[in-house]
Amino acid sequence: MESIDYLAEERKKAEFNVDEMKIVWAGSRRAFEVSDYISKLVADDPDLSFIFIECHRGIQGFSKEERTMLPRKELFKNTLRKSAYSWKHIIDHQLSEEEAERLRYFVDEPAFIDSHLGVFIPAIKGQGTKEQLKKWLPLAYKMQIIGCYAQTELGHGSNVQGLETTATFDPRTDEFVIHSPTLTSSKWWPGGLGKVSTHAIVYARLITDGKDHGINGFIVQLRSLEDHKPLPGITVGDIGTKFGNGAYNTMDNGVLRFDHVRIPRDQMLMRVAQVTKDGKYVQSDVPRQLLYESMVYTRQALVTYASGALSRAVCIATRYSAVRRQFGSQNGGQEIQVIDYKTQQSRLFPLLASAYAFRFVGEWLKWFYTDVTQRLQANDFSTLPELHATTAGIKSLTTTATADGIEECRKLCGGHGYLCSSGLPELYAVYVPACTFEGDNVVLLLQVARFLMKTVSQLSSGKKPTGTIAYMGKIEHLMQCRSDVEQAKDWLKPSAILEAFEARATRMSVACAQSLSKFDNPEEGFQELAPDLVEAALAHCQLIVVSKFIEKLQQDIPGEGIKQQLEVLCCIYALFLLHKHHGDFLVTGYITSKQGLFANEQLRALYTQVRPNAVSLADAFNHTDHFLGSILGRYDGNVYPKLYEAAWKDPLNESDVPDGFDEYIRPLLKQQLQTARL
Numbered sequence: 001m002e003s004i005d006y007l008a009e010e011r012k013k014a015e016f017n018v019d020e021m022k023i024v025w026a027g028s029r030r031a032f033e034v035s036d037y038i039s040k041l042v043a044d045d046p047d048l049s050f051i052f053i054e055c056h057r058g059i060q061g062f063s064k065e066e067r068t069m070l071p072r073k074e075l076f077k078n079t080l081r082k083s084a085y086s087w088k089h090i091i092d093h094q095l096s097e098e099e100a101e102r103l104r105y106f107v108d109e110p111a112f113i114d115s116h117l118g119v120f121i122p123a124i125k126g127q128g129t130k131e132q133l134k135k136w137l138p139l140a141y142k143m144q145i146i147g148c149y150a151q152t153e154l155g156h157g158s159n160v161q162g163l164e165t166t167a168t169f170d171p172r173t174d175e176f177v178i179h180s181p182t183l184t185s186s187k188w189w190p191g192g193l194g195k196v197s198t199h200a201i202v203y204a205r206l207i208t209d210g211k212d213h214g215i216n217g218f219i220v221q222l223r224s225l226e227d228h229k230p231l232p233g234i235t236v237g238d239i240g241t242k243f244g245n246g247a248y249n250t251m252d253n254g255v256l257r258f259d260h261v262r263i264p265r266d267q268m269l270m271r272v273a274q275v276t277k278d279g280k281y282v283q284s285d286v287p288r289q290l291l292y293e294s295m296v297y298t299r300q301a302l303v304t305y306a307s308g309a310l311s312r313a314v315c316i317a318t319r320y321s322a323v324r325r326q327f328g329s330q331n332g333g334q335e336i337q338v339i340d341y342k343t344q345q346s347r348l349f350p351l352l353a354s355a356y357a358f359r360f361v362g363e364w365l366k367w368f369y370t371d372v373t374q375r376l377q378a379n380d381f382s383t384l385p386e387l388h389a390t391t392a393g394i395k396s397l398t399t400t401a402t403a404d405g406i407e408e409c410r411k412l413c414g415g416h417g418y419l420c421s422s423g424l425p426e427l428y429a430v431y432v433p434a435c436t437f438e439g440d441n442v443v444l445l446l447q448v449a450r451f452l453m454k455t456v457s458q459l460s461s462g463k464k465p466t467g468t469i470a471y472m473g474k475i476e477h478l479m480q481c482r483s484d485v486e487q488a489k490d491w492l493k494p495s496a497i498l499e500a501f502e503a504r505a506t507r508m509s510v511a512c513a514q515s516l517s518k519f520d521n522p523e524e525g526f527q528e529l530a531p532d533l534v535e536a537a538l539a540h541c542q543l544i545v546v547s548k549f550i551e552k553l554q555q556d557i558p559g560e561g562i563k564q565q566l567e568v569l570c571c572i573y574a575l576f577l578l579h580k581h582h583g584d585f586l587v588t589g590y591i592t593s594k595q596g597l598f599a600n601e602q603l604r605a606l607y608t609q610v611r612p613n614a615v616s617l618a619d620a621f622n623h624t625d626h627f628l629g630s631i632l633g634r635y636d637g638n639v640y641p642k643l644y645e646a647a648w649k650d651p652l653n654e655s656d657v658p659d660g661f662d663e664y665i666r667p668l669l670k671q672q673l674q675t676a677r678l
């Protein structure tokens with residue numbers, strides 16, 4: 001049966017070519033084609049799109065929207081089935097790495113494979129010697145071993161140097177003895193550890209000849225490759241159900257303890273430091289920070305994932321806002337679409353713009369990461385501190401804004417957003433740990449702040465800042481200049497926006513540096529001023545996102561109306577931030593309150609420009625209905641009949657009279673009858 005497109009009128013209003021925008025969103029025509037093909041493949045194959053569960057009626061299939069009603073144990077088993085099926089598909093059809101990654105993405109269930117491919121393999125690549133890569137990578141790529149990343153412990157996560165697990169070298173047997181000396185040293189959280197991984201990269205304190213050399217990575221086998229039982233000395237299991245039904249519970253985050261487990265010496269990852277057969281500790285000429293390299297990789301990858309998650313929420317909220325009507329009916333006509341309310345626009349459109357902004361900064365960050373890792377291979381470590389600060393900061397900014405944005409989209413959908421069938425509660429529950437994993441977002445901003453303070457202190461020594469901090473080279477100008485905006489439309493000039501963000505970031509960093517210099521003990525000062533330092537770091541990161549959006553617009557972007565739409569979105573992103581943080585811009589003296597009001601006036605005008613294009617800008621994300629998993633976000637906008645239909649699928653509606661009626665409701669009703677008779 002052909003479906004009616006309830007959003008057709010909205011789509012007719014678009015002032016740009018949606019197909020061309022899909023390519024800009026995907027990054028290239030080839031990336032679009034791969035994503036488009038794989039997302040449809042997943043949506044159309046029940047083995048990938050459905051959840052099959054054994055119940056009293058035999059095997060029953062459930063759609064993605066019904067996932068939150070299902071018990072964890074069955075969901076988990078289904079995820080194992082999907083992973084095995086996906087893997088077979090990848091091998092049988094010889095999918096490329098890019099296609100395989102897309103397949104994992106569109107299946108859209110957190111699983112051990114994410115840790116295996118997203119952290120275990122990158123850790124071996126980053127910290128292993130050539131010989132170690134040769135031995136372990138083929139096994140990992142063929143999934144003959146499955147690995148996880150066991151860094152965090154019950155007692156320590158953010159403070160990596162505080163980890164307690166020990167790896168003590170025994171020269172008599174040429175082995176390391178891996179041990180968990182305390183309860184708090186139990187590994188806690190690693191994804192894929194609880195029930196699946198056969199191996200782990202274990203972070204432990206390296207001890208030779210009684211001397212503690214700090215943290216290093218070790219490859220440790222955890223489970224038998226025959227019967228999957230834990231090896232002697234190993235206690236391992238799942239840490240328990242996490243936030244939200246369904247959500248991240250398809251992942252087996254685990255707990256792990258070692259009781260003097262022995263591993264061969266060559267299972268210490270030895271790119272950064274080596275231990276010789278006679279127990280000598282030898283530091284390589286590469287920086288110790290390379291121990292943290294896999295975190296840098298994952299943090300940059302999480303930025304593109306942030307744009308993906310935010311775009312899903314925004315797509316749902318935009319389509320639903322065009323379908324939903326409230327108030328304003330005249331002469332029996334239709335009510336007003338809620339998307340036409342300026343308040344709805346002022347909450348929704350900055351998120352739409354943010355999704356695009358995060359996409360482009362993610363694209364750039366991927367390039368930057370590749371560039372720096374190529375330099376590292378050639379033993380040029382000069383850009384590593386900047387890469388660390390940038391990945392940490394942009395991961396922090398984008399994941400916080402995305403988690404908050406998903407929740408805002410839920411509220412933008414009113415009551416129906418609170419239903420699991422809207423897809424938004426589960427999207428939030430799955431997404432929100434990204435603010436914590438791969439580094440707590442505040443801890444990461446403090447890393448950016450340290451980098452900024454170092455940069456400011458080096459300015460006086462004549463060191464020329466480059467890359468993302470090149471703007472600080474113009475410190476004299478940026479400390480004194482004032483905005484020359486005279487009317488609202490002046491805020492459309494990229495140069496006006498850029499200077500505002502540069503001046504604000506510079507002034508906030510310099511103010512922190514000046515306050516810090518008043519402390520005798522700089523570390524004490526850093527702790528005391530941490531809230532201000534976090535704000536300065538955020539200002540720097542927002543400048544990076546804004547400037548990468550502006551740089552994107554300087555490229556040749558073909559397609560009818562595409563550049564104009566992106567220009568509008570770029571200005572919305574920047575002016576929304578300016579409006580939200582206008583206290584910073586005012587206090588640092590770059591703008592006057594009048595200029596702040598002009599920015600807000602311009603922002604409202606930009607919302608009017610986006611309005612006719614909003615649904616099409618959300619369509620350009622090219623999300624399938626399967627991937628969205630949301631009745632409110634359906635492409636055809638046919639929301640109400642589908643919501644009504646879905647309600648009846650809830651297990652509570654399997655019978656008219658609920659279980660428990662005889663025990664708990666009937667006696668109450670009877671008691672009331674008796675009271676009434678009295």
Ligand SMILES: CC/C=C\C/C=C\C/C=C\C/C=C\C/C=C\C/C=C\CC/C=C/C(=O)SCCNC(=O)CCNC(=O)[C@H](O)C(C)(C)COP(=O)(O)OP(=O)(O)OC[C@H]1O[C@@H](n2cnc3c(N)ncnc32)[C@H](O)[C@@H]1OP(=O)(O)O
Pocket residue numbers: 083086087090097100101102103104113114115117118119149151152157158159160161191289290292293295296298301302305384385388436437438439440443447450
């Ligand atoms: C079927 C399908 C088939 C195919 C599919 C294919 C592909 C799928 C592929 C990929 C999936 C991709 C992406 C993954 C997506 C999702 C991942 C999934 C789940 C995520 C799981 C989560 C994992 C984790 O959470 S792992 C644990 C993370 N832990 C942390 O982040 C801890 C945070 N803490 C720290 O990082 C550090 O402790 C610290 C806070 C940075 C402090 O460090 P330290 O104590 O050493 O102290 P200093 O601050 O003094 O730092 C010293 C010095 O080092 C510099 N530094 C610090 N960190 C780094 C770094 N990372 N790099 C470089 N340099 C660093 C710091 O600046 C100081 O420098 P100076 O001395 O110069 O000042």
Ligand SMILES: Cc1cc2nc3c(=O)[nH]c(=O)nc-3n(C[C@H](O)[C@H](O)[C@H](O)COP(=O)(O)OP(=O)(O)OC[C@H]3O[C@@H](n4cnc5c(N)ncnc54)[C@H](O)[C@@H]3O)c2cc1C
Pocket residue numbers: 115119148149150151152155156157158159188189190191248253433436437438439440441442443446530
């Ligand atoms: C879903 C999920 C998956 C995970 N997967 C893995 C995995 O695969 N492998 C793995 O090893 N780990 C994993 N982790 C663990 C994760 O990396 C840690 O939880 C994370 O690094 C934060 O550390 P923490 O839990 O110790 O938080 P804490 O550091 O205890 O943070 C608690 C609070 O203290 C604050 N705080 C901490 N230090 C400072 C400071 N210096 N200054 C100011 N404030 C501070 C934080 O901002 C936060 O508000 C996962 C976590 C989750 C939630």
